[in-house]
Amino acid sequence: MSVDLHRLPACQAALSLENDQLRVEQYAKALLARIAARNPEVHAWAYIDHEFVLNQARTLDKIPVEKRGPLHGIPVAIKDIALTKDMPTRYNSDIYRGTTASSVDAACVATLRASGALLLGKTHTTEFAATTEGGPCVNPHNAKHTPGGSSSGSAAAVADFQAPLALGTQTGGSVVRPASYTGIYGFKPTWGAISREGLAQYSITCDTAGFFARDIDDFKLLAKAFDLEDIPSKKFQLLGAKIGFLRTHVWDLAPAGPGLQGAWVKAKDLLTKHGANVEEIEWPDADFEKLTKWHWAIMNGEGRSAFYGHYQLDKKSLASLIVSHVENKDNISRVNFLEALDGSACLRPIWDSFSTQYDAIITPSVPDIAPEGLQFTGDARFCQAWSLLHAPCLNLPGFAGGKGLPIGLTLVAGRFHDRQMLETGKIIGDIFEKEGGFDSKL
Amino acid sequence: MSVDLHRLPACQAALSLENDQLRVEQYAKALLARIAARNPEVHAWAYIDHEFVLNQARTLDKIPVEKRGPLHGIPVAIKDIALTKDMPTRYNSDIYRGTTASSVDAACVATLRASGALLLGKTHTTEFAATTEGGPCVNPHNAKHTPGGSSSGSAAAVADFQAPLALGTQTGGSVVRPASYTGIYGFKPTWGAISREGLAQYSITCDTAGFFARDIDDFKLLAKAFDLEDIPSKKFQLLGAKIGFLRTHVWDLAPAGPGLQGAWVKAKDLLTKHGANVEEIEWPDADFEKLTKWHWAIMNGEGRSAFYGHYQLDKKSLASLIVSHVENKDNISRVNFLEALDGSACLRPIWDSFSTQYDAIITPSVPDIAPEGLQFTGDARFCQAWSLLHAPCLNLPGFAGGKGLPIGLTLVAGRFHDRQMLETGKIIGDIFEKEGGFDSKL
Numbered sequence: 001m002s003v004d005l006h007r008l009p010a011c012q013a014a015l016s017l018e019n020d021q022l023r024v025e026q027y028a029k030a031l032l033a034r035i036a037a038r039n040p041e042v043h044a045w046a047y048i049d050h051e052f053v054l055n056q057a058r059t060l061d062k063i064p065v066e067k068r069g070p071l072h073g074i075p076v077a078i079k080d081i082a083l084t085k086d087m088p089t090r091y092n093s094d095i096y097r098g099t100t101a102s103s104v105d106a107a108c109v110a111t112l113r114a115s116g117a118l119l120l121g122k123t124h125t126t127e128f129a130a131t132t133e134g135g136p137c138v139n140p141h142n143a144k145h146t147p148g149g150s151s152s153g154s155a156a157a158v159a160d161f162q163a164p165l166a167l168g169t170q171t172g173g174s175v176v177r178p179a180s181y182t183g184i185y186g187f188k189p190t191w192g193a194i195s196r197e198g199l200a201q202y203s204i205t206c207d208t209a210g211f212f213a214r215d216i217d218d219f220k221l222l223a224k225a226f227d228l229e230d231i232p233s234k235k236f237q238l239l240g241a242k243i244g245f246l247r248t249h250v251w252d253l254a255p256a257g258p259g260l261q262g263a264w265v266k267a268k269d270l271l272t273k274h275g276a277n278v279e280e281i282e283w284p285d286a287d288f289e290k291l292t293k294w295h296w297a298i299m300n301g302e303g304r305s306a307f308y309g310h311y312q313l314d315k316k317s318l319a320s321l322i323v324s325h326v327e328n329k330d331n332i333s334r335v336n337f338l339e340a341l342d343g344s345a346c347l348r349p350i351w352d353s354f355s356t357q358y359d360a361i362i363t364p365s366v367p368d369i370a371p372e373g374l375q376f377t378g379d380a381r382f383c384q385a386w387s388l389l390h391a392p393c394l395n396l397p398g399f400a401g402g403k404g405l406p407i408g409l410t411l412v413a414g415r416f417h418d419r420q421m422l423e424t425g426k427i428i429g430d431i432f433e434k435e436g437g438f439d440s441k442l
Numbered sequence: 443m444s445v446d447l448h449r450l451p452a453c454q455a456a457l458s459l460e461n462d463q464l465r466v467e468q469y470a471k472a473l474l475a476r477i478a479a480r481n482p483e484v485h486a487w488a489y490i491d492h493e494f495v496l497n498q499a500r501t502l503d504k505i506p507v508e509k510r511g512p513l514h515g516i517p518v519a520i521k522d523i524a525l526t527k528d529m530p531t532r533y534n535s536d537i538y539r540g541t542t543a544s545s546v547d548a549a550c551v552a553t554l555r556a557s558g559a560l561l562l563g564k565t566h567t568t569e570f571a572a573t574t575e576g577g578p579c580v581n582p583h584n585a586k587h588t589p590g591g592s593s594s595g596s597a598a599a600v601a602d603f604q605a606p607l608a609l610g611t612q613t614g615g616s617v618v619r620p621a622s623y624t625g626i627y628g629f630k631p632t633w634g635a636i637s638r639e640g641l642a643q644y645s646i647t648c649d650t651a652g653f654f655a656r657d658i659d660d661f662k663l664l665a666k667a668f669d670l671e672d673i674p675s676k677k678f679q680l681l682g683a684k685i686g687f688l689r690t691h692v693w694d695l696a697p698a699g700p701g702l703q704g705a706w707v708k709a710k711d712l713l714t715k716h717g718a719n720v721e722e723i724e725w726p727d728a729d730f731e732k733l734t735k736w737h738w739a740i741m742n743g744e745g746r747s748a749f750y751g752h753y754q755l756d757k758k759s760l761a762s763l764i765v766s767h768v769e770n771k772d773n774i775s776r777v778n779f780l781e782a783l784d785g786s787a788c789l790r791p792i793w794d795s796f797s798t799q800y801d802a803i804i805t806p807s808v809p810d811i812a813p814e815g816l817q818f819t820g821d822a823r824f825c826q827a828w829s830l831l832h833a834p835c836l837n838l839p840g841f842a843g844g845k846g847l848p849i850g851l852t853l854v855a856g857r858f859h860d861r862q863m864l865e866t867g868k869i870i871g872d873i874f875e876k877e878g879g880f881d882s883k884l
Contacts, residue, residue: 102545110751195747197643305637309552334673334858345787416776
């Protein structure tokens with residue numbers, strides 16, 4: 001078993017960890033060995049201290065079996081925009097280059113820690129999780145391509161078997177997009193279901209903590225640890241399920257590339273073959289196409305106050321996008337901003353209601369495979385609607401997109417249907433993974 | 443001048459500080475002397491280090507005149523739920539009793555610091571700014587009465603001339619209510635106009651940074667420092683102004699006590715005497731009365747995730763209100779919670795539009811003077827609507843409420859009319875202060 005310990009998904013490791021069949025230290029050592037071997041190529045980590053990890057592991061091993069939390073000994077990588085009280089938080093910003101550990105944990109880090117998770121280290125992010133300028137982290141499947149962003153290191157670490165689970169955040173598409181690019185599951189819960197205290201703030205309306213894993217059952221462990229509660233709904237069964245495929249207006253806008261087009265056709269064929277009733281659907285009859293414009297207005301309006309303090313501290317060190325928000329270079333008026341806030345708020349219950357007409361809804365994650373080069377972390381427009389609608393969504397990997405790179409599709413639901421979405425995603429995701437055609441070399 | 447230095451409002455001190463007529467150290471010493479004399483009775487401060495204050499002051503004094511910020515040398519008290527990188531942040535929680543300084547400043551603290559403010563110390567709050575259990579801070583006008591909460595120490599420090607300006611936060615009524623109880627101005631800006639990163643989180647939908655001062659012109663300094671931008675509107679003139687007096691449904695619910703009833707009549711008389719056209723108005727024809735119920739549903743739904751990490755760390759140390767949110771003891775379903783979120787979102791543009799029909803709208807701040815005793819920080823129901831509607835509001839002091847205690851009324855506006863509200867408040871507030879009848883003994 002020890003040879004492939006680093007390949008275990010969290011849910012499998014948990015079964016062995018809970019009764020000491022597997023010691024946390026042993027598991028940690030396997031992952032640290034993988035990290036030592038692979039990170040010089042992948043560059044997933046902004047901060048990692050092997051001795052600190054092993055000390056945590058030994059402390060966890062001493063906890064009596066009956067006192068262990070639901071994530072006992074599960075290693076979790078933390079995006080470097082979440083405050084941690086024993087590791088520095090640097091936001092990939094020159095302003096915080098020399099910053100030391102915080103006095104407090106971000107709320108979600110506190111929950112991970114209280115649940116017994118092993119905090120592995122901090123992963124690379126784009127600056128304040130706001131820009132689309134990538135590097136140094138690469139796509140583990142092809143180092144010439146971006147892993148996506150802003151949760152670059154979290155996605156790459158999980159895809160590359162350097163961590164079974166990772167914390168990310170999504171404001172536009174920063175969980176779903178890197179998950180799609182790196183061929184793993186990415187789960188953005190309903191907005192507000194998990195506290196965002198202690199995470200870098202970009203857009204208060206859109207910022208959402210999310211997670212990466214290679215097995216959906218790992219998210220079920222997290223759903224338990226974070227006490228996620230659903231609005232009751234009926235159990236998903238694939239046979240006879242009514243599954244909507246929603247291209248959205250972004251399909252033509254992006255536009256959809258060959259990777260997405262191939263995955264789209266294949267997904268419909270697979271689900272049909274397995275007995276589902278698949279149909280192409282359209283946005284409900286309301287202003288959903290405006291979400292793209294409104295997302296941008298909100299990024300500007302909320303980014304303006306969010307980054308104002310950093311701007312005052314050191315304007316010169318900030319990315320031009322961030323400066324442009326603070327200076328409102330796009331000239332988005334307060335009236336435009338309120339229209340975007342209120343307009344998207346009106347659409348949320350419409351989406352929730354619409355979503356109940358289907359047993360599952362599938363929509364694109366990204367226009368195509370990960371772009372070549374590390375400069376640009378990719379197009380987030382397919383994901384923005386779900387961030388703004390506060391809807392839970394889940395990247396399902398499995399499709400081959402070309403150049404040895406994966407591509408995924410998004411399962412999306414109404415607010416507070418997170419657990420049901422995970423159950424549904426497990427069934428559909430298994431099919432996509434087994435029959436979608438992506439063959440990982442990792 | 444030096445005898446009464448501690449009584450200067452920030453706007454007056456700023457004129458002398460900007461060109462060294464007044465040295466920051468001299469000003470700081472005057473306030474520290476006031477604090478030393480009065481704090482043993484008032485208990486406004488959770489943390490204050492005189493030497494640290496003087497060191498900051500000396501550093502500020504060395505800044506060349508041409509490089510000074512808009513708040514150069516202005517002492518500001520900071521509510522002890524805002525992260526500060528040179529002072530501990532303890533949230534009035536046993537969990538954080540031994541916590542040291544943070545690695546980062548809350549965004550609003552960063553702006554204060556970058557603008558040249560002198561950070562005086564941390565002020566008492568109720569636990570995580572969430573409970574209504576007060577103490578040890580008292581009302582400076584009558585130590586048997588609460589100063590209100592949760593921004594207890596910030597309001598008391600300003601009212602008692604221990605600081606010219608203080609940072610508070612409002613989720614229900616935690617800026618306006620203590621301002622009314624202590625007889626000072628309290629300014630809650632439009633939600634989102636100032637970043638809430640680094641402030642304790644209770645309700646992401648309602649939490650708003652706000653300020654206390656004894657002169658509205660002090661808020662104008664802050665509006666400049668925080669780069670607040672209004673939707674353009676016409677200049678307020680009292681003569682012939684159409685001023686709506688909105689009791690709201692809370693008037694009968696609370697119900698309005700003699701202090702409020704007296705202030706209400708007096709305010710209408712004064713404004714009429716000064717040439718305004720005053721009329722009693724009603725809520726617009728929509729679900730505004732539901733805001734009281736919805737606010738509670740949102741406190742529960744958002745408090746549940748906000749306090750979950752603290753609950754896991756040490757449930758026993760938490761106030762019962764906080765535990766009840768996490769455990770959802772009120773049994774507020776996710777459907778109820780979404781109804782509250784979406785319902786209040788729908789009302790925001792309706793309020794904005796309605797507010798433009800009047801040159802000013804006055805509404806109660808509190809049902810009566812500060813309650814006797816320190817156990818209960820008072821009824822926030824008059825304020826909750828404005829927190830939930832994201833509307834800027836401003837407590838205008840000046841009325842005598844009985845027992846030597848003041849009472850104020852609230853000026854409220856549509857979103858992003860903060861600066862106009864301050865201009866209007868200056869004109870109306872001057873009348874209330876001069877003719878409202880409250881005679882402070884401080």
